Amino acid sequence: MMANFTVALKELKDLLGDRLETSPSVRQHHAHDESFHQPAMPEAVAFPKSTSEVSEIAHICMRHHMPMLPFGTGTAMEGGVNAIHGGLSIDMSLMNKILSVSAEDMDCVVQAGVTRKQLNEYIRDRGVFFPIDPGADASIGGMAATRASGTNAVRYGTMREAVLSLTVVLADGKIVKTSSRARKSAAGYDLTRLFVGSEGTLCIICEITLRLHAVPEAISAAVCSFSSLKDAIDTVIETIQMGVPVARIELLDAVAIEAVNQFSHTDYPLLPHLFLEFHGTQQWVAEQAEIVKELSSEHQGGDFQWAFNTEERNALWQARHDLAYAARARRPNARIYSTDVCVPLSRLADCILETVVDITGTGFSMPIVGHVGDGNFHVVAAVDPSNAEELKVIDAFHDRLIRRALSVGGTCTGEHGIGQGKKSYLQEELPAGVDIMKIIKGSLDPDNLMNPGKVIDIE
Amino acid sequence: MMANFTVALKELKDLLGDRLETSPSVRQHHAHDESFHQPAMPEAVAFPKSTSEVSEIAHICMRHHMPMLPFGTGTAMEGGVNAIHGGLSIDMSLMNKILSVSAEDMDCVVQAGVTRKQLNEYIRDRGVFFPIDPGADASIGGMAATRASGTNAVRYGTMREAVLSLTVVLADGKIVKTSSRARKSAAGYDLTRLFVGSEGTLCIICEITLRLHAVPEAISAAVCSFSSLKDAIDTVIETIQMGVPVARIELLDAVAIEAVNQFSHTDYPLLPHLFLEFHGTQQWVAEQAEIVKELSSEHQGGDFQWAFNTEERNALWQARHDLAYAARARRPNARIYSTDVCVPLSRLADCILETVVDITGTGFSMPIVGHVGDGNFHVVAAVDPSNAEELKVIDAFHDRLIRRALSVGGTCTGEHGIGQGKKSYLQEELPAGVDIMKIIKGSLDPDNLMNPGKVIDIE
Ligand SMILES: Cc1cc2nc3c(=O)[nH]c(=O)nc-3n(C[C@H](O)[C@H](O)[C@H](O)COP(=O)(O)OP(=O)(O)OC[C@H]3O[C@@H](n4cnc5c(N)ncnc54)[C@H](O)[C@@H]3O)c2cc1C
Ligand SMILES: Cc1cc2nc3c(=O)[nH]c(=O)nc-3n(C[C@H](O)[C@H](O)[C@H](O)COP(=O)(O)OP(=O)(O)OC[C@H]3O[C@@H](n4cnc5c(N)ncnc54)[C@H](O)[C@@H]3O)c2cc1C
Numbered sequence: 021m022m023a024n025f026t027v028a029l030k031e032l033k034d035l036l037g038d039r040l041e042t043s044p045s046v047r048q049h050h051a052h053d054e055s056f057h058q059p060a061m062p063e064a065v066a067f068p069k070s071t072s073e074v075s076e077i078a079h080i081c082m083r084h085h086m087p088m089l090p091f092g093t094g095t096a097m098e099g100g101v102n103a104i105h106g107g108l109s110i111d112m113s114l115m116n117k118i119l120s121v122s123a124e125d126m127d128c129v130v131q132a133g134v135t136r137k138q139l140n141e142y143i144r145d146r147g148v149f150f151p152i153d154p155g156a157d158a159s160i161g162g163m164a165a166t167r168a169s170g171t172n173a174v175r176y177g178t179m180r181e182a183v184l185s186l187t188v189v190l191a192d193g194k195i196v197k198t199s200s201r202a203r204k205s206a207a208g209y210d211l212t213r214l215f216v217g218s219e220g221t222l223c224i225i226c227e228i229t230l231r232l233h234a235v236p237e238a239i240s241a242a243v244c245s246f247s248s249l250k251d252a253i254d255t256v257i258e259t260i261q262m263g264v265p266v267a268r269i270e271l272l273d274a275v276a277i278e279a280v281n282q283f284s285h286t287d288y289p290l291l292p293h294l295f296l297e298f299h300g301t302q303q304w305v306a307e308q309a310e311i312v313k314e315l316s317s318e319h320q321g322g323d324f325q326w327a328f329n330t331e332e333r334n335a336l337w338q339a340r341h342d343l344a345y346a347a348r349a350r351r352p353n354a355r356i357y358s359t360d361v362c363v364p365l366s367r368l369a370d371c372i373l374e375t376v377v378d379i380t381g382t383g384f385s386m387p388i389v390g391h392v393g394d395g396n397f398h399v400v401a402a403v404d405p406s407n408a409e410e411l412k413v414i415d416a417f418h419d420r421l422i423r424r425a426l427s428v429g430g431t432c433t434g435e436h437g438i439g440q441g442k443k444s445y446l447q448e449e450l451p452a453g454v455d456i457m458k459i460i461k462g463s464l465d466p467d468n469l470m471n472p473g474k475v476i477d478i479e
Numbered sequence: 480m481m482a483n484f485t486v487a488l489k490e491l492k493d494l495l496g497d498r499l500e501t502s503p504s505v506r507q508h509h510a511h512d513e514s515f516h517q518p519a520m521p522e523a524v525a526f527p528k529s530t531s532e533v534s535e536i537a538h539i540c541m542r543h544h545m546p547m548l549p550f551g552t553g554t555a556m557e558g559g560v561n562a563i564h565g566g567l568s569i570d571m572s573l574m575n576k577i578l579s580v581s582a583e584d585m586d587c588v589v590q591a592g593v594t595r596k597q598l599n600e601y602i603r604d605r606g607v608f609f610p611i612d613p614g615a616d617a618s619i620g621g622m623a624a625t626r627a628s629g630t631n632a633v634r635y636g637t638m639r640e641a642v643l644s645l646t647v648v649l650a651d652g653k654i655v656k657t658s659s660r661a662r663k664s665a666a667g668y669d670l671t672r673l674f675v676g677s678e679g680t681l682c683i684i685c686e687i688t689l690r691l692h693a694v695p696e697a698i699s700a701a702v703c704s705f706s707s708l709k710d711a712i713d714t715v716i717e718t719i720q721m722g723v724p725v726a727r728i729e730l731l732d733a734v735a736i737e738a739v740n741q742f743s744h745t746d747y748p749l750l751p752h753l754f755l756e757f758h759g760t761q762q763w764v765a766e767q768a769e770i771v772k773e774l775s776s777e778h779q780g781g782d783f784q785w786a787f788n789t790e791e792r793n794a795l796w797q798a799r800h801d802l803a804y805a806a807r808a809r810r811p812n813a814r815i816y817s818t819d820v821c822v823p824l825s826r827l828a829d830c831i832l833e834t835v836v837d838i839t840g841t842g843f844s845m846p847i848v849g850h851v852g853d854g855n856f857h858v859v860a861a862v863d864p865s866n867a868e869e870l871k872v873i874d875a876f877h878d879r880l881i882r883r884a885l886s887v888g889g890t891c892t893g894e895h896g897i898g899q900g901k902k903s904y905l906q907e908e909l910p911a912g913v914d915i916m917k918i919i920k921g922s923l924d925p926d927n928l929m930n931p932g933k934v935i936d937i938e
Contacts, residue, residue, distance in 0.1 A: 124720065124825040147720075167665040178663055180672070181640065196911040201888035202821040204637055204853040206626040206676055206896045208905050208934055209916045213639070213672030217665055234722030261583065261606075263693030265724075301770075304763050311760075362661040366583040394663045429660035437665045446667050452655040456923070457668045463922035464915070475667055 025063050025106075028084035032066060032108070035076055039067040039114070050091055050101065050109040054156070054344070056355035056405045057099025057440060062089055062109035069114050071187060071195060071226040078224065079193040081108055087472050088191070090220040092162025093135065095154070097358050098439020100166070100219050104473045110224060112161050119227065123148050126232045127184060127201065132161025132225050139230075148232040151176035154435070155341035161225045166437040167217030171340065174260070174393030175267045175299065178435065182231050183216050188223035191465040201229055214460075219437050220471035222464050236299035240309065241268070241333045242324040244316055245291040249273060249376065249388075251319035252292045253369040256392045258315045260365060264308050268297035269393040270340055273376070276347075276387035276400075283346030284339035294321075295340050297333075343389050347400040350385075354402035359418050361425035362396035362434030371424055372397060382417050396434035438475045446476070484522050484565075487543035491525060491567070494535055498526040498573070509550055509560065509568040513615070513803070515814035515864045516558025516899060521548055521568035528573050530646060530654060530685040537683065538652040540567055546931050547650070549679040551621025552594065554613070556817050557898020559625070559678050563932045569683060571620050578686065582607050585691045586643060586660065591620025591684050598689075607691040610635035613894070614800035620684045625896040626676030630799065633719070633852030634726045634758065637894065641690050642675050647682035650924040660688055673919075678896050679930035681923050695758035699768065700727070700792045701783040703775055704750040708732060708835065708847075710778035711751045712828040715851045717774045719824060723767050727756035728852040729799055732835070735806075735846035735859075742805030743798035753780075754799050756792075802848050806859040809844075813861035818877050820884035821855035821893030830883055831856060841876050855893030897934045905935070 032040045041047070042064045051059035063086075068074045081088045087107025094101055103109060115131035118139060122128065123146040130139060137157045139150050152163060153170040162168070164186065169178035176182070185199040198211035215223055246252040249271075256269055272280065274290045281288055296312065298305045313324055327333045348354050363371050372388065379386050379399065390397025399421065401414050422432045422445050432438075432445035447454050457476050461468075468478045491499045500506070501523045510518035522545075527533045540547050546566025553560055562568060574590035577598060581587065582605040589598060596616045598609050611622060612629040621627070623645065628637035635641070644658040657670035674682055705711040708730075715728055731739065733749045740747055755771065757764045772783055786792045807813050822830050831847065838845050838858065849856025858880065860873050881891045881904050891897075891904035906913050916935050920927075927937045 122823070122825060124716075125823040126720065127823070167669070169663060173663060177640075180669065181636075190915075194911060194914070196915055197909060198912055200885070200890040200908055201823050202854060202884075202890040202893060203823075204628060204632060204821050204850075204855055204893045205890040206819075206892045206894050207890045207901075207908055208676070208897055208912065209681070209919060210626070210639065210669075210672045210676050211909075211912055211915055213669045214919075217667070217669050222668070234720060236722060257583075261585065261693060263695060300763075301766060303766055307760060307762055360665075362663050364581070364584040364586070364660050364662070366581060391663075395661060396663055425661075426659070431659040431661040431664040431666045433665045434661065434663045435665050438667055442666075449659055449666055450656060450670075452653060453657055453667065453670055455653070456649075456655055456670055459922050460668060460673075460919060463918050 025084060025086050028080055028086045029064055031080045032064065032077065036066055041065045050111065051103060053094045053096040053099060053101050054356055055097045055099055056357045056403050057102055058405065060102040060104045062103035063106055065109040065111050067111050067114045071189065074110065074189045074224050074226050075193045075195050077110060078189050078191060081469060082192050085467060085469065087469050088224065089471050090165065090224045092159030093157065095156035095158050096162065096166055096439065097356065097436040098441045100437060100439040100474055102440065104440060112159060115226065118142050121146060126234065127229055128232060129227060129229050130160050131227055132159060134160050136160060136163065143232065147235050149235050150230060150232055152179055152182050155344060160228050160230065164216050164225050164228055165219050167435065169391065169435045171268045171270055171391060173391060174269055175265055176233060180213060180216055183212055183228055184231050185229040186212055186215055186225055187227035188215055188225050190223050191467065191469050217437065219439065219475050221461060221475045222470060238302045238305040239297065239299055239333065240305055241297040241327040241336055242309065243288065243293055243295055243336065244324050245289050245293050245322040247291065247320055249292045249372060250369055251321065252294050253372060253392060255294065255316045255319045255321060257365050257368065259312050260393050262311065264311050266296060266308065266312065266393060267299040268295065270295040271390040271392040271397065273388040275385055276343055276389045279346040279350060279387050280339050280343060283342055283349050286339055295336065343387065344400055347387050348402045351402045353404065355405050357401040357403045357414055358436065359399045359421050360433045360436040361421055361430055362394060363425050363428050363430030365395050367428040368392060368395050371428060374424060375399060375421055378417060378420055382413055394434065440474055443475065443477055484543060484545050487539055487545045488523055490539045491523065491536065494539065495525055500524045509570065510562065512553045512555040512558060512560050513815055514556045514558055515816045515862050516561055517864065519561040519563045521562035521566055524568040524570050526570050526573045530648065533569065533648045533683050533685050534652045534654050536569060537648050537650060540928060541651050544926060544928065546928050547683065548930050549624065549683045551618030552616065554615035554617050555621065555625055555898065556815065556895040557900045559896060559898040559933055561899065563899060571618060574685065577601050580605060585693065586688055587691060588686060588688050589619050590686055591618060593619050595619060595622065602691065606694055608694050609689060609691055611638055611641050614803060619687050623675050623684050623687055624678050626894065628894045630727045630729055630850060632850060633728055634724055635692060639672060639675055642671055642687055643690050644688040645671055645674055645684055646686035647674055647684050649682050650926065650928050676896065678898065678934050680920060680934045681929060697761045697764040698756065698758055698792065699764055700756040700786040700795055701768065702747065702795065703753050703755065703783050704748050704781040706750065706779055708751045708831060709828055710780065711753050712831060712851060714753065714775045714778045714780060716824050716827065718771050719852050721770065723770050725755060725767065725771065725852060726758040727754065729754040730849040730851040730856065732847040734844055735802055735848045738805040738809060738846050739798050739802060742801055742808050745798055754795065802846065803859055806846050807861045810861045812863065814864050816860040816862045816873055817895065818858045818880050819892045819895040820880055820889055821853060822884050822887050822889030824854050826887040827851060827854050830887060833883060834858060834880055837876060837879055841872055853893065899933055902934065902936055
């Protein structure tokens with residue numbers, strides 16, 4: 021696929037001027053995400069400013085058979101931005117305008133390069149907020165492309181629920197709006213959902229209409245330790261089964277707590293913990309907390325340590341969000357290798373407990389952290405990617421973990437996506453499904469120019 | 480397209496025996512749904528019992544170029560089951576097994592012919608329920624195929640959120656499972672959501688994994704009258720904007736109330752009403768009701784009339800659900816012509832008020848009823864389909880209504896689907912989107928055998 025793209029680059033330069041970068045440092049920056057996957061440099065990086073410019077870029081790439089690799093903020097976990105077949109990285113960071121906000125309709129329209137923190141900062145005084153929070157300050161486009169979620173998903177859903185409509189550019193440059201702004205629609209095939217989670221392999225997401233939520237009257241967060249993982253997990257399962265609408269319910273095992281303590285200068289006891297948050301009216305928040313407290317004390321949970329004001333709460337969640345960085349910081353020059361299985365709730369305890377035993381067997385210390393209300397958890401390894409022996413051990417562990425999840429009806433990825441690392445597992449998880457994905461990919465991107473080599477392999 | 484299907488029918492007879500029906504009465508029954516759309520008989524009706532039988536049926540139809548028309552319970556509103564190009568109706572009513580229920584995981588697997596009431600009856604003692612409730616006792620397969628919703632959608636979402644996974648049969652007989660059972664997944668393209676809402680034009684839905692919800696500790700329903708439509712609507716909008724998680728918030732205008740009173744022997748005052756339901760703990764239900772009561776009294780709402788026990792509640796919602804039948808019953812031999820626009824909340828009041836004026840201009844009396852928490856409302860006409868003059872007036876009204884909705888960013892259909900009636904409006908709503916839908920349809924059903932002539936026109 022590594023053709024000579026001289027003509028394409030000249031046309032792109034004419035279109036974009038300074039906003040086409042070919043310097044090694046910029047290309048290097050776009051060669052990888054936050055994961056351990058081998059970096060792979062694009063030939064150049066484009067910085068479009070508008071949807072129509074993205075469309076023109078696609079026209080040029082299409083004509084010259086140059087792969088197109090959308091780039092958000094490069095915080096993903098599966099090597100999705102890496103230019104494994106060369107091509108043009110399309111960095112969306114200059115498309116960072118918030119186009120409209122309607123507090124009345126509880127929605128907004130943003131360009132793909134807007135980040136989640138930028139958006140929440142902007143709408144802060146409007147009585148609404150955008151809940152989806154992968155730890156990193158990712159771009160909304162990247163989050164839509166990976167079907168991201170995070171700690172709030174148990175209450176507010178994932179990007180699948182958050183996105184009302186998209187404006188995308190296809191491989192041939194066609195601009196497509198996928199849906200109206202209505203909160204509910206039965207108008208034709210659900211193109212919005214088809215493109216959410218397509219990881220840059222079907223289209224470049226340019227604009228996103230997002231559903232916002234009312235800022236709750238009261239928010240309170242708490243931390244609670246347990247003497248065993250099983251107790252913590254059982255508390256979660258019962259909370260969900262009772263239908264308590266917790267806004268966040270996150271599990272950290274003792275290893276994770278140790279990493280957090282070191283990285284974020286906290287001093288939690290070295291035990292499994294739940295990090296919780298409740299949203300609602302004052303009275304309803306108190307009642308939810310009471311219910312969960314009762315469940316947790318039935319499972320020998322410790323006292324709830326409350327974080328009442330905004331700063332304390334932010335510090336608590338920042339510590340949680342930084343877990344991947346905290347794990348990485350435990351080793352010099354390490355890269356993050358995060359697993360991401362998600363299983364039915366009834367199998368969560370077994371799956372995590374078997375995984376703990378498995379981790380011990382590897383000889384590596386790897387924290388477990390999870391959006392456990394959804395059955396989703398991560399084992400976060402800090403690896404030295406140049407150490408083949410080590411990678412082999414972690415790969416084998418990852419393989420066993422995924423098979424464990426698949427064998428109980430789970431998925432190989434709850435929120436990070438397939439990228440380059442999990443293509444064979446997707447095949448195993450949905451063998452007939454992958455055939456259909458290939459047909460759809462082939463029909464929308466016949467020359468396989470959109471992020472080739474990711475999600476599915478086209479022969 | 481009306482080919483001679485003698486050979487196909489012989490092969491189908493060999494496969495299905497008595498479960499292939501060619502009698503005029505059975506064919507007639509499968510020629511229409513509950514709407515005014517012109518009936519169109521299929522050549523025959525198949526009653527498969529298993530997914531593999533559906534697959535064999537598709538093989539036969541594919542070989543002989545015989546259109547396939549999935550049939551659930553025939554309660555839909557857009558003429559989706561009508562055999563406008565002839566072919567084989569595939570009635571899913573014998574595929575009515577509930578294959579598994581996990582109260583722990585709050586999910587279940589059902590065959591497509593299971594109806595929503597059958598399912599809720601079956602799981603009644605398990606502490607879980609399935610919330611989606613189009614008025615009719617529709618099949619789960621039909622509901623998935625139309626992306627149905629109903630009164631509970633404001634709290635629990637639509638079939639888009641309710642379906643975790645599907646097993647479908649494609650035009651060529653291939654059996655495809657679309658997703659794992661995990662509550663959250665980022666594993667490849669979202670085939671589940673692509674097929675939910677495809678109205679039988681991409682596949683035959685055979686099995687559905689559904690998300691269930693915990694039965695709330697307390698449920699209470701109330702009815703409240705308002706002196707004006709605007710007051711009722713403003714109460715709804717403020718309730719939603721405050722983030723009160725009402726389980727149901729339904730608007731009925733005075734004409735609708737009159738129809739309900741006649742059909743269901745109630746005696747509500749002839750004023751606009753909200754029908755409400757609250758779910759939660761005892762205390763939280765009381766608090767939610769208090770908040771909404773306060774909002775409604777700011778808008779001159781009347782007293783809340785409570786329905787506390789299950790029978791009273793069921794009677795209340797049955798009356799609401801029967802509205803379409805109530806409207807129809809006002810004229811002998813009438814058929815239902817229901818509109819279905821959905822608009823952003825901030826435009827809802829204007830849109831409904833303009834529509835009221837428009838209705839008056841038509842000279843027909845048509846009730847308005849709405850799932851207004853989502854911005855979705857229906858004007859329900861009872862028409863004599865043989866009266867061309869009358870149909871012309873209602874069609875023109877419908878046309879103006881849809882344009883009114885589209886002009887404020889709404890959709891031509893919130894929950895009924897496109898069927899045969901709204902193809903041109905879909906084109907207007909999502910012009911570039913329809914091109915993509917055609918490409919996808921062409922790639923999965925190249926011979927246009929799956930419910931041809933519905934949703935999109937293939938040249
Ligand atoms: C500390 C840390 C914690 C994290 N925690 C979570 C978590 O809790 N939940 C979670 O879901 N994720 C988490 N992540 C992963 C990551 O933040 C998410 O995957 C995020 O959605 C990636 O967004 P991005 O803008 O960085 O995308 P990138 O990394 O730039 O790109 C990711 C993929 O999306 C494609 N893409 C990017 N932008 C577009 C676009 N506009 N159009 C089409 N395709 C595009 C790329 O081609 C690539 O395939 C975490 C990451 C870190 C570093
Ligand atoms: C009184 C009344 C009130 C209603 N209220 C609502 C409401 O509030 N909300 C709402 O959403 N709808 C409502 N409806 C419409 C209707 O109930 C829904 O559209 C329902 O989802 C139709 O289901 P069904 O099984 O009857 O489908 P059918 O009418 O049999 O079929 C509908 C469409 O789906 C396709 N289909 C059916 N089964 C399958 C399958 N297994 N695989 C693939 N395609 C299939 C058909 O080909 C057709 O195109 C109402 C209808 C009535 C009569």
